[in-house]
Amino acid sequence: MIEFVVKGEEFGDLAALGISYGLSITFRRVLAVGDFEREWIYAVMETGVWGAMLLSPCPDGLPCFRDPERAVEFSESRQTPVGYSGEEPAAVPYRISTFNKNYLKPRRWIRCRDISSDKSYLPLFACIYNLLKLRDDVPIVVSDVCLGFNEAERPDFQALPTYIQPRALADVVDVSVQPIPASAIARGILLGGYKAGPVVAISKGADHAAAELGGYLVDLNAPGDPCELFARGTVGYSPSLFSGRYLVDPDLCDRCGDCFITNCDALKQGERGVPELLSSCVGCGACALMCTRGAIWREGDLFKVFLR
CATH class of the missing domain: 3.30.70.20 (Alpha-Beta Plaits)
Structure with a gap:
């Protein structure tokens, strides 16, 4: 049973894959239709999915199925995207999402290539850190940029549905799967029904759809004060402030x-x-x-x- 069908012709291929990825990590079953580059698919495979992600047409190197039920079963059991070559199924709601980011292993969804070493993003993440520490819910931050972190000092998150405060600014980011855009992933998480806390996208792109769905957006291409994020909903970032x-x-x-x-x-x-x-x-x-x-x-x- 497929819950969502996301098409590249509607959103663009990369954004469609990002939306599908966000849906899949919230336990959703999604069919993504488009021309997906191998690099994008590898990024998804490297971090894995929790629901089911079917890609059509079948990409090279992935197992390919014609039966959607078999494809869903394989994808969910192996936590990996699979190819699909059958007819497009009707999207049918299946279940209410119970996804909570703190069920995940620390940094499972982190695949950073654009790691800032020039300190230009430190104030941004300091603002986000200060905003999140005041909350008693479970926010999730999806970002196009990351800070370097010390592999020897992993955050002590527990597999409990409660928010555990990060120990460093680098641990503010929960999901970063470059080159897949953060705004698209956040959009998928919101469509997947994430209700445990606010969904924040720190984005280099111009897609504001996540904010329109009730999420929060830091647009790195626009000037602004990220410390005002929860007051304004959408902000830019001006390091000179x-x-x-x-x-x-x-x-x-x-x-x-x-x-x-x-x-x-x-x-x-x-x-x-x-x-x-x-x-x-x-x-x-x-x-x-x-x-x-x-x-x-x-x-x-x-x-x-x-x-x-």
Whole structure:
């Protein structure tokens, strides 16, 4: 039984695959019709699916089925996309999605190629981190960009339907399967019925459909303040909003360590646990965004208060 049919002629082939992928990881059974490049299919195969994903016409290298029920059974049991060469079945609702991202293994859905090393995205993820930590639901963040993370320090997520706070800004992203666009994947997750929390897309593309379906969008091609995401629904990103020369006031610092969640190499723990900004600091402002005491402040600001 197929629940969704997504066609490349309607959305574009890459977006259709992304929507189908988002549907499939929310336990949905989906048929994607289009001309899908091998690289795109490999990205899906590498991370796997949870529902069923049938691709038509049958791509080279995938098992091919004419019977939709056999195709669905194989795809679900092997957690992999399969080819389909039969007649297009009618889409029939099958079940209510019970998908919750915290049932997943940490970083299962992460396949990053565009990993930022220039700190330009640190303030963006600091904003998202601060917004998410205030929530008591289970948000899911799909992104076209990623931060590098330490493989030795994996987040301690548990297989429970509760939100576990990430330990670093890099762990804010839950799904990133480049080159498949985040906006399309988020759209599929929303269509799949994800209700455990907000769906956030951090996108380099111009597709705002996820926001129109009730999700939240950070458009990296537009200017704006990502710290206002939940207030506005759709925002851009302007790193210059947060840039400057930053100082540390040791009298205000309570040694909480929140600034080190950025994993920024320009920040080190100094005497008595007070952070020190090194000469390599580029003044991105991420550590100040993370500081809840206002101990890291921008030179020239009238008051020593944290930015958000």
